Amino acid sequence: VNLEERILRRMRRGEGRRLVVDENALSPVWHPEGPVGRGPTVERVLDGLDPIFEGRGPDDVHVHGPAGTGKSALVTALVDHLARHLSEPKDTIGTTTRAGSGTRLAFAYVDARAATSEFEFYHRLLDEFVKESIPRRGISTEELRDRVENYLRSGRSVVVAFDHVDDAEVDHLGDLLRSDDLIGRRTSWLTIGRNHPDDTHEELEDVAAVSVPKYHRAELTDVLTNRISAGLARDAMTHDQIRDLAEWADGDAHAALAALLGAVDAALADEASVIEPSHLAAGKASVPDPCVSLGRVLALPENRQTVLRRLLELTEDQRSSVSNAAAEIAAASSLSESTIRRYLYEFAESGVVERERAADAGGVGRPPSRVEPRFPTRAFVRLASVES
DNA sequence: GATCCACGGGAATACACGGATG
DNA sequence: CATCCGTGTATTCCCGTGGATC
Numbered sequence: 001v002n003l004e005e006r007i008l009r010r011m012r013r014g015e016g017r018r019l020v021v022d023e024n025a026l027s028p029v030w031h032p033e034g035p036v037g038r039g040p041t042v043e044r045v046l047d048g049l050d051p052i053f054e055g056r057g058p059d060d061v062h063v064h065g066p067a068g069t070g071k072s073a074l075v076t077a078l079v080d081h082l083a084r085h086l087s088e089p090k091d092t093i094g095t096t097t098r099a100g101s102g103t104r105l106a107f108a109y110v111d112a113r114a115a116t117s118e119f120e121f122y123h124r125l126l127d128e129f130v131k132e133s134i135p136r137r138g139i140s141t142e143e144l145r146d147r148v149e150n151y152l153r154s155g156r157s158v159v160v161a162f163d164h165v166d167d168a169e170v171d172h173l174g175d176l177l178r179s180d181d182l183i184g185r186r187t188s189w190l191t192i193g194r195n196h197p198d199d200t201h202e203e204l205e206d207v208a209a210v211s212v213p214k215y216h217r218a219e220l221t222d223v224l225t226n227r228i229s230a231g232l233a234r235d236a237m238t239h240d241q242i243r244d245l246a247e248w249a250d251g252d253a254h255a256a257l258a259a260l261l262g263a264v265d266a267a268l269a270d271e272a273s274v275i276e277p278s279h280l281a282a283g284k285a286s287v288p289d290p291c292v293s294l295g296r297v298l299a300l301p302e303n304r305q306t307v308l309r310r311l312l313e314l315t316e317d318q319r320s321s322v323s324n325a326a327a328e329i330a331a332a333s334s335l336s337e338s339t340i341r342r343y344l345y346e347f348a349e350s351g352v353v354e355r356e357r358a359a360d361a362g363g364v365g366r367p368p369s370r371v372e373p374r375f376p377t378r379a380f381v382r383l384a385s386v387e388s
Numbered sequence: 389g390a391t392c393c394a395c396g397g398g399a400a401t402a403c404a405c406g407g408a409t410g
Numbered sequence: 411c412a413t414c415c416g417t418g419t420a421t422t423c424c425c426g427t428g429g430a431t432c
Contacts, residue, residue: 366421
C-alpha cells in the first residue's frame with residue numbers, strides 16, 4: 001500500500017467522522033457579521049439614527065420584538081459597522097481635542113445581562129471608548145463615572161446600544177436615561193428589548209420605536225440554511241429536516257438554533273456523521289417550552305453555571321425538592337448547601353428554572369417543589385463546557 | 389489601603405395541614 | 411361552620427465578612 005493511498009484512506013475516514021465543521025456558526029449566542037434578511041428593519045433603525053451622518057447626536061431609539069427575531073444580531077452588526085466608519089480611533093483619556101473636526105462620535109454596545117451593576121456598566125462603557133485597560137478592583141463606581149464624564153467633556157457624542165433592557169433587572173437604567181448630567185445630555189440611547197417601550201421603562205415612553213417582526217417560516221429556513229452550510233458537513237441535514245425545524249420553532253431563531261445544537265450534540269454522542277431523526281428529536285426535546293435565552297444563562301457567573309450543570313446531571317428523583325437538589329449538588333461542590341439553595345431560588349425567580357409544586361406526598365409541612373430546567377439544556381452544556 | 393461583590397448564614401415570613409376552639 | 415393555633419417545611423429577605431485585585 002503506497003503512501004498516497006494511506007493518506008486518502010485517512011482523509012475519507014476523517015471526513016466521515018467530521019459532522020461539525022464550525023461549531024461557532026451553530027451557536028445561538030453568536031451573531032454573523034452580516035445578518036440574513038431584516039433589511040427593512042435595518043433601514044428603519046438607520047432612519048432613527050440619521051443625524052449621526054451629519055455629525056449630530058440622534059434622538060433615542062428603542063428596538064423591540066419577540067425572542068429570536070435577530071434584534072441583537074442586527075444591532076451588534078450595526079454598531080460594529082457604524083463604529084468602523086464614523087468613530088475616531090480610540091483615545092487615551094487625556095488626549096487633547098483635535099480642533100474643528102465637528103462633533104466626534106463614539107459607539108458602544110452594552111449588554112445588560114453582563115453589565116448588571118452600575119459599576120459594570122461604566123466599566124464596559126470605558127472599555128468601549130478608551131484604549132487603555134480599566135482596572136476592575138480598587139476603583140470606585142464614582143471614579144468610573146467621572147472618567148466617563150471626562151471622556152465626554154471635550155464635546156463628544158456617543159451612541160450607546162443597550163441590549164436586553166427589559167430582561168434583567170436594570171434599575172439604574174432609569175437613572176441613566178433621565179439623568180441631566182453630561183452623560184445624559186451627550187448620550188443617544190439605542191435600547192433593545194422584548195417589549196414595546198411603553199411597557200418597559202417609563203423613561204422610554206416617548207422614544208421612537210422600531211418593532212422587529214417574527215421571522216416567517218421561509219426566512220427562518222434561510223437563516224438556518226446559512227448557519228448549517230457554514231457549520232455542518234455537507235448533507236449532514238436534509239432540506240426537509242431544516243424546514244421541519246423552522247416550522248417547529250415558529251419563527252424563533254433562538255429556539256431553532258438551540259434545538260439544532262442540541263441535535264448536533266446528540267449526533268456527536270452517537271458518533272454519527274449525519275443528523276438522524278432521533279437526534280433532531282432529542283435536540284428539540286432539550287429546549288423546554290417556556291425557555292429563557294441561552295445568552296442569559298451563559299451570562300451568569302461561573303459558579304452559578306457550574307451549579308446549573310450539576311443540576312442537569314441529577315435524576316428526577318434528586319430534583320424532587322429544592323433542598324434535595326441543593327444537597328446533592330453541594331456534595332460535589334465547594335459551595336455550601338445554603339448558598340446553592342439560594343442560587344436555586346434565584347434561578348427560579350429569574351425563570352432559569354421552574355419550581356413545580358410537587359404532588360404532595362402527604363407529609364407534614366409545606367410541600368416541596370420540584371426543580372425543572374427552563375433553558376436549552378444540551379446547548380448549554382456544550383457551550384458552557386469551560387472545564388475548570 | 390481601597391474597591392466590588394460573591395458567599396454564607398440566619399432571621400423573618402409564607403404556606404400546608406390537622407386539630408382545637410368559639 | 412368559621413377561625414385560630416401549633417408545628418414543620420419552604421421561601422424570601424437581608425447583611426456582615428472576606429477574597430481578590432488594584
